[in-house]
Amino acid sequence: MFCCFWKPVIMWLHILFYTILALLVLLIVVLPLGILFLKFYVNKKRKYYYLLNNTNTVAFFHPYCNAGGGGERVLWTAVLALLQKCPNYKIYIYTGDVDASPSEITKRAHQRFNICIPEHAITFIYLYRRKFVEASLYPYFTLLGQSIGSMILGFEALLSFQPDIFIDTMGYAFTYPLFSYIGGCKVACYIHYPTITKEMLTRVARRVITHNNSQRVANNPILTSFKLFYYKVFALLYSHVGKYSDIIMVNSSWTEEHIVQLWNCQLKTYKLYPPCDTEDLKKITHTKTDGPVKIISVAQFRPEKDHPLQLRAMYQLRQIISEELWDNLKLIFIGSTRNEQDETCVKDMQDLCKHLSLENNVEFKVNLPYDDMKKEFGEGLIGLHAMWNEHFGIGVVECMAAGLIMIAHKSGGPKMDIVIEEPETCRNGFLACDEVEYAQMIQLILHLSPETKARISRAAVSSVDRFSNEEFKNGFLTFTQPLFKVLKKSS
Helix, strand or coil, X not given: CHHHHHXXXXXXXXXXXXXXXXXXXXXXXXXXXXXXXXXXXXXXXXXXXXXXXXXXXXXXXXXXXXXXXXXXXXXXXXXXXXXXXXXXXXXXXXXXXXXXXXXXXXXXXXXXXXXXXXXXXXXXXXXCCHHHHCHHHCCCCHHHHHHHXXXXXXXXXXXXXXXXXXXXXXXXXXXXXXXXXXXXXXXXXXXXXXXXXHHXXXXXXXXXXECCECHHHHCCHHHHHHHHHHHHHHHHHHHHHHCCCCEXXXXXXXXXXXXHHHHCCHHHEXXXXXXXXXXXXXXXXXXXXXXXXXXXXXXXXXXXHCHHHHHHHXXXXXXXXXXXXXXXXXXXXXXXXXXXXXHHHHHHHHHHHHHCCCCCCEEEEECCCHHHHHHHHHHEEEEECCCCCCCCCHHHHHHHHCCCEEEEECCHHHHHHHCCCCCHHHCCEEEECCHHHHHHHHHHHHCCCHHXXXXXXXXXXXXXXXXXXXXXXXXXXXXXXXXXXXXXXXX
């Protein structure tokens, strides 16, 4: 009976032992050999391409290149800079926009950003696994899920084409080890915002409810502790993969501060403000019309842009201004959508408008062409932007270049790099924190004298030259030049 009891136990222990042994062999022997083989295969393919074409290659990793946000302006301006400066290099773009042809993508870039890219000058590498980086696929552990998803997408990109220089313009840091170690590429990146920050950990620790910290987690101390642990582990992983980039470009003082803190790569980190078509926008003339006073908000329709805060500010404003003035006021939301999630965001905002009885004073203009956006700027008085810790704020710069009087969130890039409030004689805009402050600022601007409005508008326009397309192109070429020098030596 004793033997009958222990016999199955011993059998299961044997199974467990050999399972663990097999996993160890897989991790210690098979996985490293697989990585070495992949590294050999990828490098051989790249050398074969060079022998056939006798040209070096640069590939931009931008799965959403057909979206119409500030990140896409960075991509297309960088591509244009390389085309003008390095015509002998072949340029590729990894994109997940499989439903758009190359001509449709370049046409949209021209319509949205006034950037003309010759279709024949670039080659698109279509990626079919973009769904793995969609936030909607990961209701829980979103940061980790999207990061692992970006590695899957990165593998697809690397196996599809092996460039000499890999430039990530969306911030998918977990792809850098793939292209640096396995692909043998020189790696550069342009970081719009860090994937994780100390502020995110602080908000979770303080149990603050936000779009990425649900009420269920915030109200539960056990879930809060677990989420803090998860964030800290993720921050360590993020810190490690970031070091695989040879050149790191960041878009603002706020982003620079966080990336240097996380990645500890001060000597290869450079601040490069994103491009804005300031010269074209500065030509806009403001015409007085019989129509309403317009408040213009420019931002992609995403949860973190906090469009609801702007709607709540309008609701507050209605309580403190005259009915006559309210009836002559209109908030215009201008932004692009990338996917169904963004389209749902627009629908939610429209529903909130009705709930707050603002539908007669708010308009949504989705995926508006560049020329139509300029027309709206010409009819506007106030610019509005409400994202907390906005990494930079191209929409803020666009509004100011067009001469609008800007109200931005008192945090992140707008506070550190763009809006100047003191001294009063140098003021080029306003900063606010919540819906009450936003409403008060709008009320204040509406009652300013024409002379004061004109002075602030002029100050706004004159302050944006440092964010021009030319400044960005010059900086981009300067900071990435070491990568091209290395290629010339090895060619």
